[in-house]
Amino acid sequence: MITNLGMVKLKTQEDLIVKRIEPPEAVYNEKLRRFLEHKGDSSMRDICERLNGNYTEFCIDKYFTGEIAGSIAAQMWYGISLKTGMGNFGHVYTEPEHRKKGIVNELMGFLIEDFQNSPGKALFCGTGSPWVADIYRKYGFQLIKKGTGYGPMVLTKQNHARNFSELEKKYFAPDLSFTVRIADPGDQFDCDKVLGYSKGIRELASPRIFLSAQIPTFMEAMFRVKDKKGLVTVAETSIGSIVGWSFVLNLGSPDEQEAKVFDFMIHPGYSKEAGQFIEQSIQLATDHGITNIYSYVLSGEQEKTSRLLNAGFKEVARLNNYCTINNSHDLLILYWNR
Numbered sequence: 001m002i003t004n005l006g007m008v009k010l011k012t013q014e015d016l017i018v019k020r021i022e023p024p025e026a027v028y029n030e031k032l033r034r035f036l037e038h039k040g041d042s043s044m045r046d047i048c049e050r051l052n053g054n055y056t057e058f059c060i061d062k063y064f065t066g067e068i069a070g071s072i073a074a075q076m077w078y079g080i081s082l083k084t085g086m087g088n089f090g091h092v093y094t095e096p097e098h099r100k101k102g103i104v105n106e107l108m109g110f111l112i113e114d115f116q117n118s119p120g121k122a123l124f125c126g127t128g129s130p131w132v133a134d135i136y137r138k139y140g141f142q143l144i145k146k147g148t149g150y151g152p153m154v155l156t157k158q159n160h161a162r163n164f165s166e167l168e169k170k171y172f173a174p175d176l177s178f179t180v181r182i183a184d185p186g187d188q189f190d191c192d193k194v195l196g197y198s199k200g201i202r203e204l205a206s207p208r209i210f211l212s213a214q215i216p217t218f219m220e221a222m223f224r225v226k227d228k229k230g231l232v233t234v235a236e237t238s239i240g241s242i243v244g245w246s247f248v249l250n251l252g253s254p255d256e257q258e259a260k261v262f263d264f265m266i267h268p269g270y271s272k273e274a275g276q277f278i279e280q281s282i283q284l285a286t287d288h289g290i291t292n293i294y295s296y297v298l299s300g301e302q303e304k305t306s307r308l309l310n311a312g313f314k315e316v317a318r319l320n321n322y323c324t325i326n327n328s329h330d331l332l333i334l335y336w337n338r
Contacts, residue, residue, distance in 0.1 A: 001025060005064075008106045014068050016103060018110050021063040024053030032063060035072050036091060042220055047091065049185070050079065058082060058186025060118065063091075064111050066103045073098040076107050078115060078123055079189070084240050085121035086189040089155070104135070112139050112155075121160040122167055124193035125153050144197050152197045168198055172269050176237040180280035183222065183232040183245060190242040191218035191234065191265075200268035209323060210296040210331060211251040212263040221247040230260050231288055233281040235270070243267045244277050248285040248293060260285070262295045262336070271303075278311040282336060291338045298323055299330040308334050 002025055005018040021028045029051045036047055050061045061079040065072050074094035080087030089111075094103055115123060125141065127133040130149035133141075141153040144164045154164045161167035171194055183191075195201060196217070208215065215221045221232045230249035234242050244266030251261045264281065266274050285293065295313055297305050309315070313334040322331035 002028065005110050008066075010101050010103070010106075012101050014101070016073070016106060017067045018107065019065045019067065020110070020114065021065065023051050023056065023061050023063075025051075028063070028065075031072060032065075032075065035075060036093065038093070039091070042217075042223070043091075045223060046219055055079075055185045058184055059188075060120075062111075062114060064107050064114075066107050068098065073101075074103040074107060076104070076111055078111060078120075080115075080118060080120035080123075081186045081189050082119075083186055084190055084242075085119055085160075086194050087115075087120045087123045088189050088193060089115075089123040089125040108135075108139050115155070116157070121157055122194075123155045124189065124197065127151060127153055145202075152193075154197075164197070165199075167194075171241045172198065172200075172243060172267050173237075173239070173241075174269055176239060176241070176243075178235045178237045178243060178270070178273070178277075180233055180235055180277060180284065182284060183218070183225075183234045185222060187234050187242055187245070188219050188222065191245045195242060195245070195265065195267060198267060201265065203268075208263055209298060211261045211294075212296055214251050215247055215249065215263065218245055221245075221249065224249045224251075230290065231285060233284055235266065235273075235277050243270045244274075246277070246281045248281070248290055258292050260290050260293045262293050274307045275310050278307060282311065286338055293336040295334040295336070297332050297334065299332055300327070305332060305334075312336050 001022040003020040005020055008016040008018060010016050032051055049055060059079050059081055063075055063077045066074040076092040078087055078089040092104060127150040133150040136153055141155045142163055144152040144154055156167055161170060224230060225232055232247045235244035237243055246264035248260045248262050250257045252259060264278060266277055295308055313336045315332055316335040317333040319331040321328040323329045
């Protein structure tokens, strides 16, 4: 669906036509792809999935374009989960010849108004410089990490939460029951933004290693699922929030396709239920015919190792002094087979 939102007279006296595009919309699919072709492989793949309308069952996606003389001069996007109202904002880009005309500010006004009238509850974004963060602050975005001039930011609807700290407390409320299910694309913003930006996860500072390091985000894991490399699970609470996610994926060569790699993330507030989450995720994997599973952890990660061992993994190999993080750590290779 294409909606003409209005015309703005720029300071250059050029007419800027503002449009909202809601996928799938064939007329604009190729235009937006070409306009955003500078994006990296993962971002571009996500953009294409959304433009093709492949996520409409799970998400609302809206692209805002500013057009001059019939060509796109600038654009930006936001998407929100239909289940939880958590969202993401980004893909802000202006063609070099149209920069410093105030187009981004004009588009931001339309986008923010649209979000405020949507079922969304929060929009997240990342910023790589203080001057970009300052622009977003004018529209209500707040830095998530205090004491920094840029980084992850969030815009919350005030009737839901006044800031990220308040949103976290509500979203990760203690003692909620959860069920483990197969993940879907609608879980992306909850996993990569709400959970990934949460203070508890940030303080863990436990990077994935070895083959697991190929999966830095939930989005990347879901691409592997689409490529028929395995599955991803989430722990969904009784209020619909996502407190953990895991993957069981083939991350090796075609000769290693029967060997899957397991890793997981769970909010510290639910660490006591980590064993339950691991076991049920593995059970879902076995239900889908996956039985040959490895996990890689550092010798210093005693809590994570203990959870995996208690869930049925066994240590089958150790690479001495494999990693140096403050001190030398061994790489433990754990194995699970039904």
